[in-house]
Amino acid sequence: MKRDEAIEFLKYGDYKDIVYYINIINEKFEREYITYSKNVFIPLSKWCRNRCGYCIFREDIPHLMKPSEVKEILLKGDKLGCREALFTFGEKVDENKEIKKVLNSLGYNNVLEYLYDLEQWCLSNTSLLPHTNCGLLSYDEMKMLREVNASMGLMLENVSERLMKTVAHKNSPGKDPKKRIEMIENAGKLKIPFTTGLLIGIGETEEEIVDSLLKIKELHDKYGHIQEVIIQNFKPKKGTPMENYKEPSPIKMLKVIIVARLILDNTSIQIPPNLNRETGQLFLLAGVDDWGGVSPITKDYVNPEAEWPEIKKLREMTEELGLKLKMRLPVYDKYISEKWLSERVYKKIVGEYGNKKLS
Ligand SMILES: O=c1nc2n(C[C@H](O)[C@H](O)[C@H](O)CO)c3cc(O)ccc3cc-2c(=O)[nH]1
Numbered sequence: 352m353k354r355d356e357a358i359e360f361l362k363y364g365d366y367k368d369i370v371y372y373i374n375i376i377n378e379k380f381e382r383e384y385i386t387y388s389k390n391v392f393i394p395l396s397k398w399c400r401n402r403c404g405y406c407i408f409r410e411d412i413p414h415l416m417k418p419s420e421v422k423e424i425l426l427k428g429d430k431l432g433c434r435e436a437l438f439t440f441g442e443k444v445d446e447n448k449e450i451k452k453v454l455n456s457l458g459y460n461n462v463l464e465y466l467y468d469l470e471q472w473c474l475s476n477t478s479l480l481p482h483t484n485c486g487l488l489s490y491d492e493m494k495m496l497r498e499v500n501a502s503m504g505l506m507l508e509n510v511s512e513r514l515m516k517t518v519a520h521k522n523s524p525g526k527d528p529k530k531r532i533e534m535i536e537n538a539g540k541l542k543i544p545f546t547t548g549l550l551i552g553i554g555e556t557e558e559e560i561v562d563s564l565l566k567i568k569e570l571h572d573k574y575g576h577i578q579e580v581i582i583q584n585f586k587p588k589k590g591t592p593m594e595n596y597k598e599p600s601p602i603k604m605l606k607v608i609i610v611a612r613l614i615l616d617n618t619s620i621q622i623p624p625n626l627n628r629e630t631g632q633l634f635l636l637a638g639v640d641d642w643g644g645v646s647p648i649t650k651d652y653v654n655p656e657a658e659w660p661e662i663k664k665l666r667e668m669t670e671e672l673g674l675k676l677k678m679r680l681p682v683y684d685k686y687i688s689e690k691w692l693s694e695r696v697y698k699k700i701v702g703e704y705g706n707k708k709l710s
């Protein structure tokens with residue numbers, strides 16, 4: 352889909368245009384399965400150097416989870432059949448002096464050394480595979496974490512520089528699209544299976560949505576590492592600067608998903624089911640093929656009000672459309688190879704799941 356056509360459709364497309372494109376999508380993209388990843392969410396620290404206008408996750412208190420707390424969640428998740436350890440936390444939390452002190456007392460110089468140790472422990476002691484999404488990282492930092500991660504992620508959010516001056520990102524230097532694009536590009540150079548995505552409804556224009564998708568496509572064409580793109584709908588949170596902003600309508604989301612599907616070719620498109628309880632099922636009609644991480648024990652700390660549907664419910668929602676629900680690992684099947692994974696993670700996956708079917 353060309354840029355102009357996509358913008359025109361997002362702005363003026365009516366019900367006939369929507370049906371027209373949905374038909375094209377379903378002729379072109381055959382699907383049998385909709386995937387999800389059974390995970391535990393580990394919010395290592397909620398302090399963050401940024402202050403995004405939409406974020407309820409961030410806390411001023413400089414807190415860091417203890418090793419014992421992290422291990423307890425990992426072991427509990429392991430017992431319940433989870434296969435992903437999602438480490439999502441504030442950006443550059445060791446810029447905070449008190450967090451730095453705690454890290455030093457644990458014997459670490461910085462938070463990524465601590466994270467590496469926890470992820471290493473996770474690989475050695477559980478069947479879970481780490482996925483890190485903690486904001487901006489340098490080339491060398493990602494190179495180090497690649498050893499112990501099955502995949503990593505960073506939301507582009509949007510390619511718009513303009514948003515850096517609005518309530519969404521004016522207090523968040525880490526949301527500068529130049530820096531985010533650089534990190535996604537570095538992940539490609541390092542051959543890290545990568546998750547990125549857009550946050551829809553934070554004051555962006557239709558042009559900016561299309562340009563963000565085209566940028567992700569460009570990076571993927573160059574490196575082949577984007578395993579999935581999350582189309583995340585903004586949900587207003589009480590007490591945040593954007594609490595009175597409207598969330599995107601279901602039709603807006605449907606149109607963005609259509610455009611994403613037609614721009615991104617075969618890259619998976621993820622819709623979080625807890626943020627789209629009523630509408631998620633309809634989005635499958637437009638080419639969504641992944642429900643993302645779903646947890647039986649931990650909440651979505653980024654959207655704490657939005658409960659996870661049970662796997663049983665997710666299966667019903669999927670099967671009603673004649674599709675099948677399939678569990679995946681945090682790394683998509685097509686990236687499970689020595690090219691895309693460290694020796695350690697690759698061997699763990701092949702050894703542990705090689706002859707077993709995930710259900
Ligand atoms: O529970 C959540 N999981 C989130 N995840 C987890 C995601 O659903 C899975 O971890 C990946 O699909 C890997 O399996 C993210 C992962 C990223 O790399 C980037 C952004 C997100 C955003 C969220 C989120 O808001 N809530």
Ligand SMILES: C[C@H]1O[C@@H](n2cnc3c(N)ncnc32)[C@H](O)[C@@H]1O
Pocket residue numbers: 405406407439506508549550583584585586587588653654
């Ligand atoms: C982890 C990811 O969660 C998203 N995120 C942060 N706050 C919100 C919100 N209020 N609604 C929906 N998504 C949000 C951002 O895109 C971030 O990168």
Ligand code: SF4
Pocket residue numbers: 399400401402403406407408409440441442486523525
């Ligand atoms: S969305 Fe991420 S970067 Fe922004 S304030 Fe929240 S924790 Fe920090």
